[in-house]
Amino acid sequence: MDLQNYSHASTSQGAGLTTSVFEPWNDPEAKPLIHFQNVTKRYGEFTAIDNLTIDIYEREFYALLGPSGCGKTTLMRMLAGFETPTEGKIFLAGQDIAPVPPNKRAVNMMFQSYALFPHLSVWENIAFGLKREKMPKHDIGDRVEAMLKLTRLEKFARRKPHQISGGQRQRVALARSLAKHPKLLLLDEPLGALDKKLRQDTQFELMDIQEKTGTTFVIVTHDQEEAMTVASRVAVMDHGKIIQVATPDRIYENPNSVYVADFIGDVNLIEGSAKPNGKDAYALSWHEGHEPLTVKSPNVFSDGQKCHLAIRPEKVSISAEKPAEADNAVQGRILDIAYLGNISTYHVELPTGTVIKAQTANTRRIARRAYTWEDTVWLSWTATAGVLLAE
Numbered sequence: 001m002d003l004q005n006y007s008h009a010s011t012s013q014g015a016g017l018t019t020s021v022f023e024p025w026n027d028p029e030a031k032p033l034i035h036f037q038n039v040t041k042r043y044g045e046f047t048a049i050d051n052l053t054i055d056i057y058e059r060e061f062y063a064l065l066g067p068s069g070c071g072k073t074t075l076m077r078m079l080a081g082f083e084t085p086t087e088g089k090i091f092l093a094g095q096d097i098a099p100v101p102p103n104k105r106a107v108n109m110m111f112q113s114y115a116l117f118p119h120l121s122v123w124e125n126i127a128f129g130l131k132r133e134k135m136p137k138h139d140i141g142d143r144v145e146a147m148l149k150l151t152r153l154e155k156f157a158r159r160k161p162h163q164i165s166g167g168q169r170q171r172v173a174l175a176r177s178l179a180k181h182p183k184l185l186l187l188d189e190p191l192g193a194l195d196k197k198l199r200q201d202t203q204f205e206l207m208d209i210q211e212k213t214g215t216t217f218v219i220v221t222h223d224q225e226e227a228m229t230v231a232s233r234v235a236v237m238d239h240g241k242i243i244q245v246a247t248p249d250r251i252y253e254n255p256n257s258v259y260v261a262d263f264i265g266d267v268n269l270i271e272g273s274a275k276p277n278g279k280d281a282y283a284l285s286w287h288e289g290h291e292p293l294t295v296k297s298p299n300v301f302s303d304g305q306k307c308h309l310a311i312r313p314e315k316v317s318i319s320a321e322k323p324a325e326a327d328n329a330v331q332g333r334i335l336d337i338a339y340l341g342n343i344s345t346y347h348v349e350l351p352t353g354t355v356i357k358a359q360t361a362n363t364r365r366i367a368r369r370a371y372t373w374e375d376t377v378w379l380s381w382t383a384t385a386g387v388l389l390a391e
Contacts, residue, residue: 024057025055025057033058033093034054035054035055036052036053036054039078040088041074041083042086048240049074049075050239056216061230062217063219063220063227064218065263066237066263067238067263070239072237074240076109076220080109081107085098092107093183107184107185107186109187110186110187110190111188114170116161116172118161119160122156123157126172126179127179128176129179130179143179144179151174151205153168167194167198167201170191170202171202174209178213178215183215184217185218187206191206191221191223192223199226203226203229203230207229224264228252233245234248236251254387257391258391261387261389268357269309269310270286272284272286272293272309273285273306274295277294280296281295281296282295286309293309294327294383295386299387301390308388308389311386311387313345313357314343314359316357316358316359316380316385317358317379318379320370320371322378326381328381328383330356330378330380331350331379332377333348333375334372334375334377335349335355342362343359343360345358345359346358346359
């Protein structure tokens with residue numbers, strides 16, 4: 001699946017059909033649904049959010065990703081109205097929402113615990129918020145039925161939460177959150193309580209529901225795989241700041257810092273000093289007595305500038321003989337092998353002591369490995385396989 005282009009808009013032109021990619025953040029005319037303007041949040045001496053400015057657009061599935069304590073939940077709680085900024089402003093659809101109490105905002109929040117009422121049926125749980133808003137009875141019925149259909153829970157309408165599975169309870173909480181037509185739905189680690197297989201299935205259900213309803217979703221997660229799967233854009237956070245915001249493929253292929261490269265997925269980081277060697281080309285001196293590595297990178301470095309080459313394991317090839325045409329080739333000894341069914345990851349120690357990871361796809365069913373522990377092998381990669389990072 002193309003993660004970046006999962007959400008899209010279609011426009012018909014004459015007899016043909018043209019699909020335009022959903023990327024409002026690249027449109028200078030597009031107005032954001034949510035705008036954080038120089039927002040800071042302090043708790044005494046501790047700064048949880050540090051002078052943050054971001055835009056989130058209508059119909060976006062926006063992921064806040066980062067380690068515990070990075071500020072992502074504080075940011076979400078400010079959107080929900082449970083916290084107020086120490087400095088700066090938050091706008092929702094152009095309105096400053098600071099004076100608007102949580103129950104009056106066009107925002108709903110879905111918690112990790114789901115917070116369902118155990119004594120109420122699935123139907124009554126979904127209807128609860130609508131009844132409190134004094135919606136007419138027949139409208140409540142129509143809306144609940146629509147939510148049950150959307151989340152495929154029609155058969156479970158009369159059951160209590162303890163009579164259904166964890167994944168079904170998660171869908172009830174989602175249906176209840178969407179029932180009131182919020183402009184914005186906040187999801188705080190919504191899949192944390194589910195096992196891995198169910199979590200993966202539910203991620204695609206979430207994407208499907210978000211696409212069908214057109215509601216803007218903001219999800220807080222520390223699970224990078226989850227963020228990369230569901231989001232139109234991912235915001236990687238650290239110490240109250242957003243380090244990079246980009247589509248999942250850009251975050252993975254073009255991280256803007258060693259922190260982002262290291263936080264998202266598996267990566268090899270080789271430290272060295274850059275020497276310009278033609279247009280966008282550098283020779284990376286990385287260890288005395290070893291040939292410089294050949295790197296092509298759009299990032300600009302001065303002669304002798306310290307930097308890191310970040311290269312993903314799947315972009316490193318492994319072979320018994322030295323490849324003749326490779327831009328970069330280094331020899332090492334296999335220290336460890338991780339077999340994950342579809343892929344194998346080889347940890348190869350170079351004479352310098354550096355350990356490089358190389359990944360191969362297990363495309364054929366084989367009786368024995370091509371390489372095993374202690375084998376001497378060659379690792380190679382192209383000049384464009386990695387990205388040079390200054391910090």
